[in-house]
Amino acid sequence: MLTDTTSVNKNSEIWRAIEMPPEHFNPYDIALPDVPTVKFQGTVRVGNSPLDWSFETQEHLVDNPHEIFPVFSGFGAIKDSSSPFANAMAQLEMGTLIIEQVRKDGRSIRERLFDPHKIQIEAMGIALDALQHETGIKISANPKGTKLVPIGHSMGGEPALRYAEEHHEATSAVILFATIGFGSPNVLRILSKVPRGIVPAIKEEFVPFLKCPEVPKEFRVATKALGYFAINPVRTVGEAGSCLTSKQGDRSTNLRNIGIPIIYGQPVYDLLVQGIEGAKDFVSTVSEIPRSGHMILQAKPSRAAHWVMSVMNTTEFAEAA
Numbered sequence: 001m002l003t004d005t006t007s008v009n010k011n012s013e014i015w016r017a018i019e020m021p022p023e024h025f026n027p028y029d030i031a032l033p034d035v036p037t038v039k040f041q042g043t044v045r046v047g048n049s050p051l052d053w054s055f056e057t058q059e060h061l062v063d064n065p066h067e068i069f070p071v072f073s074g075f076g077a078i079k080d081s082s083s084p085f086a087n088a089m090a091q092l093e094m095g096t097l098i099i100e101q102v103r104k105d106g107r108s109i110r111e112r113l114f115d116p117h118k119i120q121i122e123a124m125g126i127a128l129d130a131l132q133h134e135t136g137i138k139i140s141a142n143p144k145g146t147k148l149v150p151i152g153h154s155m156g157g158e159p160a161l162r163y164a165e166e167h168h169e170a171t172s173a174v175i176l177f178a179t180i181g182f183g184s185p186n187v188l189r190i191l192s193k194v195p196r197g198i199v200p201a202i203k204e205e206f207v208p209f210l211k212c213p214e215v216p217k218e219f220r221v222a223t224k225a226l227g228y229f230a231i232n233p234v235r236t237v238g239e240a241g242s243c244l245t246s247k248q249g250d251r252s253t254n255l256r257n258i259g260i261p262i263i264y265g266q267p268v269y270d271l272l273v274q275g276i277e278g279a280k281d282f283v284s285t286v287s288e289i290p291r292s293g294h295m296i297l298q299a300k301p302s303r304a305a306h307w308v309m310s311v312m313n314t315t316e317f318a319e320a321a
Contacts, residue, residue, distance in 0.1 A: 030302040037090040038062060044130045046123045049104045053127035055135070056086045057095030062135055067149045067172060069096045069308070070124050071297075072163070074154030075239055077101060078228050082153075085297040088305035094312070096151075099127045103231040116238035117159040124163055141169035151308070153177040153297050154273060155239060158246045164260060165251055174255065174262045175308055176283070178270050178294055181248025183278030252282040261285070263311045267292035287311065 039056040057065060069089060071082050082098045089096040102123050111118060128148075132139060139146045148171045152160030157179020164171045229236045252262050261284040266276035272294045276286050289296065289307050296304045 030300075030306050032088055032091040032302050032305075035091055037087060039090075040131065040134055042130050042134060044126050046102050046119065046126055047105050049102050051102055051123050051127060052100040053097065053130060054083070054086065055095060055097045055131050056090040058090060058093055061093060061095055062137070065095045065137060065146050067094065067147050067312075068128075068131075068137070068139065069094055069149050069151050069175075070128060070160075070163070071096060071098045072120060072124065072150060072152045072156030072160040073098070073101060074156050074297075075243060076228055077153075077156075081298055085301035085304055088301040089308065092305050092309045094305070094308065097124075097127060097131060099123055101228075103228060103235065105232070105235075107235075109234055112232065112235040113238040113241070116235050116242055117155075117162065120156075120159045121163050121166070124159070125167075139170050145170070147172035149173045149175060149312070151175045151177070152179045154294065155180055155243055157181050158242060158248055161248050161251050161255065161262075164255055168255065168258055168260060171260055173260060173312070175311065176262065176264045176279075177289075177296060177304065178266055178273040178275060179248075179264070180243045180273065180275070181246040181252075182264070182275035182282065249278075249282040252279075256282075256284055263287065263314075265289045265307055265311070267294060267296050270294040285311070285314070 035058060037056050038059045039054055041052070041054040044051050044053065055068075071086070073082055078100075080100075086096040086098050102119050105112075105119055107119060128139060131137060137146050139148060148164075148167065150160040150164050150171065152158070152174070154177070157176050158181050160174060160176065160179075161181070164174045255262060262282075264276065264279040264283045264286045265288075266274065266279075266286065267289045268291070270293050276288065279286050287307075289303070292300050292303055
């Protein structure tokens, strides 16, 4: 049972911190420490639209965390779909911020079609401002200040890299999970992997997704997922187009040149995005992630969190920090 530990009203929006007992979460696949976490939640506005955000961490890390991991979700990621991953990260002492993607907005048709990620980048900035205001955490370029490590999953790779570029002074690294912008997705590659990859993909992604106890599977969730695309069909078309046309090689190279390492993780049984070959020339390090598919953050959150922890402990990341 979740227990409200604080509840205050700020600017007509409800803010609360929730203690998360460890028995409430048990992410599938890899064991996690049996520790409680603290979850801060709030609602802010992006234009005329409400934006829900949540930040989960361990209590002793609230005052001055070394890093914050803002997550830029993939295509069709409805509210709370990344919550199991945020909890897994928190149990490994990595405070993680997730936001609900903004679907209703007054952007022009041109921007929704040709720059669909701009609003997500803006939304993340607003959420991070709200987090700092609520917790007292200070994100800054100061060596002793809290730094950002944007995480991009699938479609979220482009906005994660763009956010890092715009806020490079406060960014210490970028982590990418099977993201767009490095020559994928590619229909021919997908078709070539299906015959030999469909069975392990079902075993290592679809079945774990169904077993993962934190992923809601009610009919209302399915209808909401469909509604996600229908709320703003022009933006949906723009996002789908970006998955096919995005090119992030130059941006990744620029970030590396100013000392920000970029790690690209490729789930072995991913049938949608296979960007590992294209990423090799532009990122700091590429790594295959065993026993996982494209929806690793949702289907195997603990495996994804353990992988993040492992790359954060590499020499290159430690030197950058």
